[in-house]
């Protein structure tokens with residue numbers, strides 16, 4: 337089942353698994369929200385995952 341994680345800005349990180357979706361959001365945060373890197377943990381992201 338595909339997963340999505342919604343960023344606070346509305347960006348959707350998508351993946352075939354929650355791990356892939358978390359990786360997509362981490363890359364997005366590094367690019368667009370560098371201030372959040374290190375504050376939002378991978379566990380936080382995984383907890384935010386929803387069914388795509």
Ligand SMILES: [Zn+2]
Nearest residue numbers: 343344345347
């Ligand atoms: Zn964002």
